[in-house]
Every structure is written in C-alpha cells, then in structure tokens.
Amino acid sequence: MSGNTFGTLFTVTNFGESHGPAIGCVIDGCPPAMPLSEADIQADLDRRRPGTSRHVTQRNEPDAVQILSGVYEGQTTGTPIALLIHNTDQRSKDYSDIAQSFRPGHADYSYWHKYGIRDPRGGGRSSARLTAPTVAAGAVAKKWLAQRYGTGFRACMAQLGELVIPFEGWEHVRANPFFAPVADVARYEDYMDALRKAGDSCGARIRVQATGVPVGLGEPLYDKLDADIAYAMMGLNAVKGVEIGAGFASVAQRGSTHGDSLTPEGFPSNNAGGVLGGISTGQDLEVSLAIKPTSSIASPRASIDIHGKSTEVVTKGRHDPCVGLRAAPIAEALLALVLMDHALRHRAQCADVLAPGPPIQASFL
C-alpha cells in the first residue's frame, strides 16, 4: 500500500537506500520445491551491475546476493525468500552539497514535499540502485516460468539518444555494453564518449520480449496483463512511455490491418504484442519503453533551495550518463514478475479449465 511491494500473489517487498548498510527484498508466494541457489540470482544481478564499462557509473560493487530464508537443502519451501545485498562502495560526501537544493528533473523535490524529510545520500530511496532487488526477484520468477512453461525473456536497446539502433539479432545483445542487437557498436561508443565530455546525458528506447507465454494470463477489467506491464515498466526509474505491440503506431493503422488474423498455425503478425482484451494470446509479449535522460548531470542548472530561493545546481559524483544502458535486465525482470504473478492468479481461479484445443503459439513479427 505504501508502494514498496510488487505483485499480489508473487510479492516482492523491496527495502533499502542507496547508501544505507544494505538493500534487499522479501519474495513471498514462490511455489515450493523449486531448486534455487544464490548463483541463479547472481547471474542477472551481474548483468545490471554498475562499473562494468566506462559508459556507466564507476561505483563499483560486487552486488553479491545472500539468501536468508525460504530455501532448504537447495529447494524453495514455499515460505518467504529474503534476499540481502550489502552496500559496499558508498561515498556519501559526494552528495553533501545537494541536500539543501533540488536537482531539476530529480525526485529530490517531490520526496521533500511528500515526506518532509529525505535521505539525500546517493538519492536515498529514489536511487536506481534499488532496482537490484527487483532484478534479483525477477531471476526467481524467470527460473520458475522457464521450468513450468518454457517462458524466456530478453531485452535490447532500440534507440540511444537520436540514434535508432537497427535489429540485427538477439545474439549480439550480450556481446556489448549497450545491450545493442548489432555486431558493431563503435558508433554508440563514440556517441557516449562525446556525451560524457559535454557533461550531459541522453535517453534510450528499450525493447523487451517474452517468448513461450502461456495463453490465458491476465484479468478481464482492471488488472489486465498489459495494464500490469505498463504499471511495472512506467514504475522503472526514468521511464516516460510504454508501448505494447504496435503501440503509438496503431493510432494511424486501420482495423483491417491492425487486428492480427488467426490461422490454424498461429498468428502471422503481432500488432497485439501478445495481449487481447488484457489477456495473453500465446504470441510473444512485445513491450517498448522510453527512458528519459538522467537528471544528475555535471552541467549547471537553475533551481531552488529548500527555502524556495533561486540557486544553481551542479551534480558531482558518479552517475550514469544514460540509465538506459543498464535498463535491459531490469525490464526483463519486471516483465517476468508480472507474468509470474498472473500465472499464479490464473492457477487460483482457472486451474480446472481444460484448454479447448492445443495452444496456438507463434510469432512472426
């Protein structure tokens, strides 16, 4: 209710601040008897980790996750899985200047008004660092969905600032620090170097996909699958837009074009992005995110202090010039958490439903 728990049946309760002793989460509702170890979770955390290239924040932390509960002799027990990640590389002195004023485009201002108190160290609770527990929880959901339904998740960068990135193949994504689906990223390296020198930041567009999605997940009116995906993605730091399937392009489409026809072999197109009437169709889930440029930049900006007086703000410290560079694994995790929750909801209410015919699963986007 206070906004730190994700999900309804598979819940993730996230805690911590950027420069406190530790961050983490409690996962509740994970089915019993699934093999789970810290290594299963660490792999995704490492993909999100800072300090892995010169284009992201140089804060360097191992982000080693510890399982505190819910696993017995290598298997989940059905009870809460608590995950702990210690903060090891806080440099709070970097933030002392900004405790008295508000960075334009940053949560400083709104937190101050909401709570009347805020932890300014590294952004406190509003730091993108708090996506780490989300990624850890997502890894648990991914594992269960893969075992149970063969569901897979992947994400890539589709645009970096003004540069639209062509899609050459998913195999490239893990081979470069941009999560770009292209063989040669020299152009993006140069772009980021120039941006960093200019003391500025840029946005990004991220594409996220789930494959092997069961048909029939999602609720009919308010907790639609696409609604919950939009909630999850828009809640990710810096996201300003979310699309499912054809997205904003569907505005200019005709109904005779947009509606994916059905054939005995499956859907030959995927304008729906895998959801009709808020319920999954078995097509791939296709989601696209707009990520705004980072607000913490080295260039001076006009602002006000906590007394309402004019001031100028320059953000020092270690910041990502494009938070979109680390967003791909986080977006995958969020999509996995949404699907996991709806998979359990479906079991609760519809476990007796016999699927009327073989599930149709195809995607030729």
Next chain:
Amino acid sequence: MSGNTFGTLFTVTNFGESHGPAIGCVIDGCPPAMPLSEADIQADLDRRRPGTSRHVTQRNEPDAVQILSGVYEGQTTGTPIALLIHNTDQRSKDYSDIAQSFRPGHADYSYWHKYGIRDPRGGGRSSARLTAPTVAAGAVAKKWLAQRYGTGFRACMAQLGELVIPFEGWEHVRANPFFAPVADVARYEDYMDALRKAGDSCGARIRVQATGVPVGLGEPLYDKLDADIAYAMMGLNAVKGVEIGAGFASVAQRGSTHGDSLTPEGFPSNNAGGVLGGISTGQDLEVSLAIKPTSSIASPRASIDIHGKSTEVVTKGRHDPCVGLRAAPIAEALLALVLMDHALRHRAQCADVLAPGPPIQASFL
C-alpha cells in the same frame, strides 16, 4: 485480485456484462459528508454515452445511474456507494454468428482460453460498455478532489487516424462530437464518413490533463503515481501506449533540456508531465494515450473457429468505427480515480507532514 476492483483505498468494484440485466459498481472508501446526488454522476455518463452522433455506435441507452447505498440525506456516509445502470437496448441476436469463431484483434480468443466459457453477447465482459461504471465512479472522485484541492480534469483528441489535430483551445472540446480542441471539425467528419463507408476503423491519440494537483502524491518504488496512471490507462479498452510528459520524445532529449528547471515562481516547463520519482510535483499531470482501431469491423477477416479450423469473420451489429471518439471522458475518470486513491494514501501516512513552504504550481507546457 481477479481484476475487477480498481484502487486500494478508494476502490471501485465493477460488475456486469454488455447484454446482462445491469452493470454497475461499488465504490468503497469515499470520505463521509460529501454532498452527492445522481445528477453529479449522470453528467459524465452522458458525455460517454453511445448514440450521440452518427460517428459512434447507434446503440441508444439512457445510461441512467441509480445510487443504491452510501448516501443519506444527500451526503456520503463513508460506507459503500453502490451504483446501478440497467441495460436497456441489448440486441443479442446480432452476435449469434460469432459465438463459434474469434474476431481478429478481439478478446474473444483470449477469454475463451482463459475461462473455457464466455458470454459472446456484445462482447460480454470485454465490452467497452463496462467503462460506464468507471466513468460513474470517476465522477465521485472528481467531485471530492475538486472540493478538497481544486483539482480539475480535461481530455481531448490529439490525433484521429493519420490526422494530427492541432491544439486551438480547451473551450472547443465540448462543442463537437470528437472532443477535438479545434473550432472546425469538418475535416474529421469527412474522414469518419469515408471510414464508415469503407467498413473499416481507425485509431486515435488522446491527451488527458489534471490541473491543481497537490504536490507529494505517489509512492516511492512500485506504486508510483506515473506507474498507476500507466496501469489505469493501458487497462482502458484498445489502448496500446501511454506517455507521461515528454513521453517517447524524451528518448532523443538531452538531460540539460529535459529536466524542468525550478524557479521561485514554479516550473517554466513540464517535460516531467507532473511527476518526479513517481511523486507529483504540483505541475499539471500530462498524459497521452494511443488507441488502436476497433477490431469489430464490417470487412471480412481470416480467422479460426473454436475447434481451430480456418474461417472468415465479418462483424455485424452496431460498433464504434473509432473507440477513441468516446475515450476522453473515460480517460479523465481514470486519472481522477488514480489521484483520488493516492490522495487518501498520502493522508494515511503523511497527514502530519507540514508542507515546507507554499506549494509551487505552474504549467507553461
């Protein structure tokens, strides 16, 4: 949990099907002692009502709302407000053909797989008719927010199919059946007439705005104000994309441009769309929606039947060729429901917070 209740503290539990005896909702959590009558609610229902121009479905129903509970001597009592709307113009025979096959782009297919049973009459539960109780509940939220904070809501059509609609002024919106912010809508009349003759449908882009928004609403991590807005809007029938503030345009912006500077007089720009770190800033809330073209069209489409065999589907009956034409009041209602819920959440946790200085409220978008 089963997706028919909206909100957490101000909840709307929606029930009914397109061709059942009645639709309606139960509102719980409305503060006591607010004057409320059926007329307060009917005004918004009338704006959403079908049959008001030749461009929307000719199903003609008064959509008269009845308050069954929660109001005593003209005032809310703090107990559940049940609202009932009888269905009066069902013609179920129109739908008998399609009970055995799936309309491309329609929820027929996914409902069938989820539940193993569906009410095919008029789309049953998946009908856009079920937005009426949402609009009714939104009217209650609007009234409370207006009284308590002076908050206002408005929405207009920003694009119709390929036609981008220039913004001439909010005063035009109520003067034409398109909710278009322009004086002359002849061009859009012609466009819709041609579309209807062609037996096809088109999409739309809707802009929604809230003014007079209190600062500090929204939760820090998962139930961010923008996340809940995205959830609400993406859950509206036919929506495929949601933007807050600069939206997808922020991808190509620089941080030095995007972050709205703060001045003692307020924010001179509104790229944030009224939300920073998931919490309202006091700027206007600015939201944009992509609505796909209606799937129920008169042109024949390739599909399958419930046994998985190829068939061809032609949708007869009365359908909107552009559901976007009636989306504006629904989008307003959803935005009001989100704000109402977060206003109550804020009171619960932060009622003791003394706002540090006068709220800054400005918008020069």
Next chain:
Amino acid sequence: MSGNTFGTLFTVTNFGESHGPAIGCVIDGCPPAMPLSEADIQADLDRRRPGTSRHVTQRNEPDAVQILSGVYEGQTTGTPIALLIHNTDQRSKDYSDIAQSFRPGHADYSYWHKYGIRDPRGGGRSSARLTAPTVAAGAVAKKWLAQRYGTGFRACMAQLGELVIPFEGWEHVRANPFFAPVADVARYEDYMDALRKAGDSCGARIRVQATGVPVGLGEPLYDKLDADIAYAMMGLNAVKGVEIGAGFASVAQRGSTHGDSLTPEGFPSNNAGGVLGGISTGQDLEVSLAIKPTSSIASPRASIDIHGKSTEVVTKGRHDPCVGLRAAPIAEALLALVLMDHALRHRAQCADVLAPGPPIQASFL
C-alpha cells in the same frame, strides 16, 4: 481496505443499509463453469430470513435474491457475480427517536464518532440485515466446495442464555426455530417468551462445523486458517468470543492430552479443531462463538445524546431478543467463505504439490 470486502482471492464486496432501496454484494474470483442459479442461493437466505417464528424480528421480507451478472446460460463465467436484494419492509419512523442519542451497547456511538454522520434508520450500515449478502455469497462458496472437495457445513445452537443445550443430533437442527440439536425445544420456547415479556434480550453460543475439509489449507504465519476463521466470526454482529477445537478448555489441559495423536486410520480426537500451525489437517473444523445479548431492548437505559448530555433510551421497533437465533446459517456462510478463499490460495501456490499419501480424514470428537 475500508472494510466492506471479505476475502482475498474469492472476494465479497458488500453494500447497502437496512432501510435503503437495496442491499447486495459483488462476488469476484468464483471459478468459471460452475452451475449456479438464484435457487441455489435463496435456500440459505430463507434459513436466515426474519419473520419466520415469534422469537425473531417481525420485519417480514422475502429477501429474494437476483443475479445481475457473472452467470451465462446457467454457468458461472469467472467474472463478477453481482447479487441484489431489495429492501421491501422498511418502517423508518420507528427509528426517529434514537437519531439524537446513543443506544447502550450499540454501534450508534462509535459510528457517530468515526464518520461524523450516520444513517439511523434501522441501524443503517450496522444492521444485522447486512449479513444477508454474506449468506448469499456463502451459498456460492458452499456449492463450489461441495462439488470440488465434498465439503459440508452445519451449525447449531449450543447454549441459549444460561441454558446449555445438549447435543442430541444434527438431524434436529432444521426442525426447530432455534437451530437446536435436540428433539424437544419447549424449554427454549418458554425461555424466549419470558424474555420477550420482560423487554430484555439474551446471548447464545453457536457451534459451527465443516466436514470433508481438504488438508493443507491455510497460510503459515499471519493468514492462518484459524486466524481467518476468528476474523470472520468475530466480525459477525454481536460476537464477543471465538474458539477453535478445545478453545478455552485447552488452558487447563496437559500437552500429553491436548495434542491429537495420529494413527494410520486418522485422528482419534479433535482438540485441534482441524487446524495445526494454522493449516488444515483434514479433521473437521470445529468452531464455537459467543454471541452477546441484543442491545436494542424495550427496557429504558441510561445514555447520552449527541451533545454529550444525559438521557434515557428505550428502543422501540422490531428487534430480535436473541440475535443468536438466526446466527447459525450466517456462521456457516462465513466458514465457507474462509475455506473457499484458502482453497484458491492453495491452488495458486501449491497446485503442483503431490499429496504424499492418501489424505487422512477422521473425526471422533
């Protein structure tokens, strides 16, 4: 959140006041494809109905239930089931005297302080009349549990005022207006007649039982099955105490006596009342309730008015001298709602669990 919705996966949202136009509820989460008609529900409503003997309130209403949604061609569709019961025999003039003062032992006082406004007609929202929608929803849960697991529910009166009622057999319960498990109820008839003449009221103890309960229902720490049963029962109007199994008698038991031994044939005793560690054992669920004497009595009582001044209150109108007389079917319904909710929760998380051996079901209480 505002206390008018029961359950988490199988939810019942209750609305209405004693003297408003209608009362009812919306059931969400009922699995699809269960046969359901109004007659299924009416049977339990008739058992709870007022006006059936001279010992209960003479308000005489048919309490005819109407299904507004969620059922198509005689089967549930998995979407919300809205139930409506019109109020037909309101006599609001009876209550005009008490709008300005508080009945001792009645919710008048606390409602007034909570909301600052209250509907005094017939107790408004606090009336026991609002148990009717609960009973209606319970009938739906009972039907599903009976079909799916063979679960049955029954309740009887175990004590009327000072009179402990011996248990002669369940077959007597439906044969007398006291729900007493005895062949001859003349003694209780006389007791009630004397009480009514004295203008006074008395309490009752109700025993509720579920048979054929699946093993493994309930959550481990906070939403234990017995905790949720206690919540449901204590929330019933006038209940002041709840026991599971041996209840308060277990205080004076030894561990060597209390703990029900396990045998290959089942449990030879049932001190547990069917729950261990908050999770069902497959034994019968055994619950006992203490119901206080009605607060609305004809004898004059010292009280204060809404301005805090001393006054004397005499309650006129039609009231039950022992609300326990109609509590049995309500207690059954509440137990069914709790079990239904936990059955769905169990499916969500533990649907893959293979029960390690045949379920042990026995009860020799």
Next chain:
Amino acid sequence: MSGNTFGTLFTVTNFGESHGPAIGCVIDGCPPAMPLSEADIQADLDRRRPGTSRHVTQRNEPDAVQILSGVYEGQTTGTPIALLIHNTDQRSKDYSDIAQSFRPGHADYSYWHKYGIRDPRGGGRSSARLTAPTVAAGAVAKKWLAQRYGTGFRACMAQLGELVIPFEGWEHVRANPFFAPVADVARYEDYMDALRKAGDSCGARIRVQATGVPVGLGEPLYDKLDADIAYAMMGLNAVKGVEIGAGFASVAQRGSTHGDSLTPEGFPSNNAGGVLGGISTGQDLEVSLAIKPTSSIASPRASIDIHGKSTEVVTKGRHDPCVGLRAAPIAEALLALVLMDHALRHRAQCADVLAPGPPIQASFL
C-alpha cells in the same frame, strides 16, 4: 496473500526460519519523522527473549536487532524499515529424529501436506521464534501510537494450567518471569517445576489491554477492529480462543446488563471491551487469549511417519513447557499492530471528520 504480511497500511512482512541464518521483517507505511533507534525496539525483544528463566527454553540468543533501512539521522523517512535478527544458537542435530514423523499437535503434519517439503530444524517456519520480528514491529507501532495518541499497552497472565491467577496489580507483571499480576509467584514456580519433571506441558490464559485508545477506529462490516484483533491473536502460535470484553460470559448475560451505559463522564462499565459495531469507543481495549499446551513434550506419543505408518514420537531438544510464559509481550505487539493499522486507515478516509464533542475515555472494569 501468502500469509507472511500483517496489516494493510502499516504492513509487516516477516521472513526466516528457526535455524536459518537470520530472521526479520520489513515494516512499510510508518509515518515519517518519528525518532527511532534500535534501543526502542530491543527493549520489547528482551522481554520476549528465551533463556531468561528456568521455566522457558534454554536456547540462549541475544536477539539483537539491526535497522537496515528507513531511518536517517535518527528519524523514520517514511520508507520501508527493514529489521534483521541473526540466529546464533541453532542446534539442528536435536531435530534430526523427527524429520521423518509428525509430532501430535504440531504443524509438522499440516506443513508436510501443504508444501510437500518442510524445514524440520527447530520447527522451521512454524517455530514460535518467528514471533520475534512481530514483537520488533510492534515496538515501532507502540512508539508511534504513544506519541500520537498517548496509547499504552500491557498484558499479563490470567491463568496457568488449572491455576487461575488473581489480579493484584499491573506493577507486579514485570517483576516475575510469569508476567503474573501478583506479588508472590512461588505457587507458579512449583507448578512449572513439577510439570517439567513430568515431561509435560500446560496451557495459559493471557489478558491484553490497550489504554488511551482513540474513538472511531475500525471498519464497519468486515474489517472490524475486534475482527482484526481476533485475527491477530488467533494467529499467534498455540492460541485456541479469543475474547473481547465480556467474551463467552456474555452468552449468559441479559441485554439490560451487558450493554455499557453512557454517561457524560464516560462508560461506567466495559462489557464491550472497547468496541461497538466493530469500531473503538474510547474505552480500554480488553482482550483475552487461550493458549494451548506445547506439543513438543518429552513424553512418548503415538503418531505416524511420513509414509503413514504407526510410530512413537518423543521430542528432545529445548522447548518451552508453557509457551504462554512468553506470550504477553507478543500479544501486546499484535494489539499495537492492529491499532496502528486502523489509525492510519482512519486518517485516510476520515481525516476531515471533526469529532462532535470531546472524546469520552473512561474505564472502570
């Protein structure tokens, strides 16, 4: 939803097992700017701690609590407060014998059937050790309620096995290891010594009280204050019965006696136990619990193994012969958590209600 989170607006998500690396909880919804330190919490943990007298388990752990988040410069920030308690004195070898069979009266059997897997070390998740995080969270609620409303909490033992304990005064409670409200506890020392020698266990009755309770807390129909208290208390390990106010004694009372009269100076009696119609009256909250005898006893008991075959079980290890001896601080914590949650709920919906006259607060029980 999976039963490890308590509350709705002030939530406590509990994690851990008896013999895992750590136990703890995440508190969400605590209002900002409340001074809070580990010492505030440790005091209550120390009252619940094992190893403090010869009458309780000799497991000896400091139960030192660490605040991981949500507090900045000594004040709550309104964000989640994560509390961690390391397990330091696990002796898992004690439990190896019982992993293959079920202790009569213990959660072993029901956990096994629910999850198909269980952590047998020290009872795993079902251990009473998991009440420690509840007590820690309760200390936070107590502090806020004391500061905001002057609310106080206290509990004592009212009966030990067959021995009813007379009430001599609250001042004695902290002076003996029984939480007994009497000056001389020699009788209870002897009783416990005899019990321990016999290898048996006994039950207890606990009385819990809240003073300085605001009027108007509680919801009208299902989440009544007394319903939530019953839920909280019945969910405490080993509790089999709960009473509010006159409890089961009210069955034999007359309405003319039971209903507490109102006077301009307050309520001269408290049969209601502080709740009318589910909403607090401002009287003291009076709650009574029945605690069953511990199931883990040294005497041999007939049982079955996990294959359903007959066996005999003897529980070795360190166990409390009367869990009621440490229940008093836990019951206080649970009552505080319920009140805290309802205090925040009330602010959400009824913050604008002006109390019509001075709150009446009196208790002469």
